[in-house]
Amino acid sequence: MGELEQHAPDRVVASWRRSEDYGVSHGEVQPRFSGAPPTESLFATCGREVLGDLHRSLAAEPVSLMLTDADGLVLDRRSGDHALLRALDAVHLAPGFSYAEREAGTNGLGLALADRTPTVVRSEQHYALSLRGYTCAAVPVLDPRTGRLEGALNLTTWSASHSDLLLALARSAAGTTTALMLARSGGGAAPTPSRGAVYRVEAPRLEPGSGTLTGLSASWTDALTQVRAAVASGRVVAVVGERGAGRTTLLAQAARAERPRGRVLAARVPAPDDVATWLDLWSPEVGKEHTTVLLGDADLLPAWAADRLRDLLPGAGPAGWGATAGRLEDLPAALVPLVGAVVQVPPLRERPDDVVPLARHLAHQVRGREVDLTPAAEQALRDHGWPGNVAELRDVVRDAATRTDVVDVRHLPAEVLSQGTHRLSRIETFERDEIVRVLTRPGVTMREGALELGMSRATVYRKIGQYGIRLPRG
Known part of the structure; x- marks a missing residue:
């Protein structure tokens, strides 16, 4: 690890540490086999089409093109280099196997999915020795309508091969896949990632985001009661459910009801390129007396940022913090052990x-x-x-x-x-x-x-x- 820390990017070093925590083997990679991968999603359909077009132009090159889902499960693989395909079969980098970081340790597609950002992992940067003969470039693909992580486009070649263009090709393929998904989902403007509004402080007055609307349904009131009980006991709450259902509002209402004179700091995860600045700007507020932090869309948080927050958030003040996500299992692994209560908010329908x-x-x-x-x-x-x-x-x-x-x-x-x-x-x-x-x-x-x-x-x-x-x- 010492030599790696001197030469590898910080994200790769952080991934190695997580791989150790997961108990991944340093020798031969042993990814989980999930059987025949699903093929019916819009992402899979569009990704396969883009993969096929790219394969036709690279059929003579020693490159393998892969499509994976959000869990790192390989959905498709193309290459005209049969020696490379045989070698990838030997390390199970093939359809039906999961190459998520938790399963295979540090690798290109696993790290791209964990940190939700384009990634290159070269030979000795791989955690498992059996992967060090390869260089991998992967780019995550987000649903253009919802922003949800759908999977990744991955290009793998021999470590000795010229690989400078791998990431550019992967970026292009991922961008084309996103555009095709948008066109086939009915068009319209894609959502703009959060930029600029690093965090919002909810003032201690009666306002819509802080819980003034009364007389709502029993299902909403029951969820609010559960969140209030968790906040009152000092537990970290994860409010889960569909986007737009009122997850952050539910947390804000509970925090305001339990601490009417406190501050509610709502920090929603921004675009991946802005996460470092976002953390630097709001994290000094954590731990201040009478401050409650609401981490919105925490399931969109890159793994490296979750690692940093894991060491920061447990030291929060008595008002504590809470998070929102689609599902508890979608939260970064570093944050899950900190959650003391999970509350489901029903969708509006x-x-x-x-x-x-x-x-x-x-x-x-x-x-x-x-x-x-x-x-x-x-x-x-x-x-x-x-x-x-x-x-x-x-x-x-x-x-x-x-x-x-x-x-x-x-x-x-x-x-x-x-x-x-x-x-x-x-x-x-x-x-x-x-x-x-x-x-x-x-x-x-x-x-x-x-x-x-x-x-x-x-x-x-x-x-x-x-x-x-x-x-x-x-």
């Missing part, structure tokens, strides 16, 4: 009684006063599935409340009034939106709507069923 109170509350935020909702609009909001949870509701209400004092169904986007089961093309989306726009105008009859749309009434009824459009009753 499982809390239909919360939709209208939240909508009214959000509308008041936008306008600074009460905004009315018609019974038809309330029903439409309750009936929608809200795949984007409260974050989606906020966007819908904000758009409607800026255009009217009384929100009706005609002010809601077409997707709120439809329950289609398949992804629509651009033409289908335009057609659905036009049908909704025409038929939700006050007083319009089906005959008048069909005439304006240039369709027969029978066709309009068929299209309503095809798109799952729910029109207001009465």
Whole structure:
């Protein structure tokens, strides 16, 4: 380890230490075999297509191209070099085997997934001796719509081969995969990673993020009671659930209720390139009296940053800290042992009684006063599935409340009034939106709507069923 520390990047040294903690063998790598890998995901489909195109241009080169899922499971492998393929088979770097850092120690794809950043691991930097004949470059791929880690593109070659372009090729392949996923998921703008807003301090006053909305459903109230009990006892709480469901709000409400005069510092994990600066800016606040730290989206945290936080967070003051994640098992391994309580926050679709109170509350935020909702609009909001949870509701209400004092169904986007089961093309989306726009105008009859749309009434009824459009009753 001493020589490695002098010459290897800090991230590689940190990975070696984790590999030791995991008990990975220093000799021959022994990755876990999971059988036939799944193939149905959008990431796997797009990644295989990109891998195939790249393989055709590199078929004569001593390079193996691999696609892995977020757990390091190899989904696909391509190479025109049969000697390299035989050698990779000998170390089980093949479909069905997991090369996550926990399974195989320090390696390119495992470290890229752990730290969520492009990575090159060369020969002697590998933890296992049996991997030191290779150089690996890997780039993680995030879902362009949700930011969730989907997997990685990995290029492996002999250590003696010229490898300067490996990382550039891996970056290009990963970027193409992301673009293809975005196009096939219906397009639209990809979410912008958090930048600039390093942390937010919730002031000790009544405000939406700190728990003023009352009268919500029993499932929300029960979750809040559990978090409050954990905070009151000084335990570290992990609030898990879907993004946008109110995980950070739940933590903030509990912290504010238990310590009404304290500070609530909400630090949400930013883009990977900004993590070092992010840590330096907010971590000095940890341990200050009457300060509660909320680590949002902790499952997006690179492993090296989690290692640093593991040594920092247990020394927090009596107000403690909490974290949010999709699932407890998605948290970095360094943080999991620190968690003393896990609370699940239900998605909005499982809390239909919360939709209208939240909508009214959000509308008041936008306008600074009460905004009315018609019974038809309330029903439409309750009936929608809200795949984007409260974050989606906020966007819908904000758009409607800026255009009217009384929100009706005609002010809601077409997707709120439809329950289609398949992804629509651009033409289908335009057609659905036009049908909704025409038929939700006050007083319009089906005959008048069909005439304006240039369709027969029978066709309009068929299209309503095809798109799952729910029109207001009465």
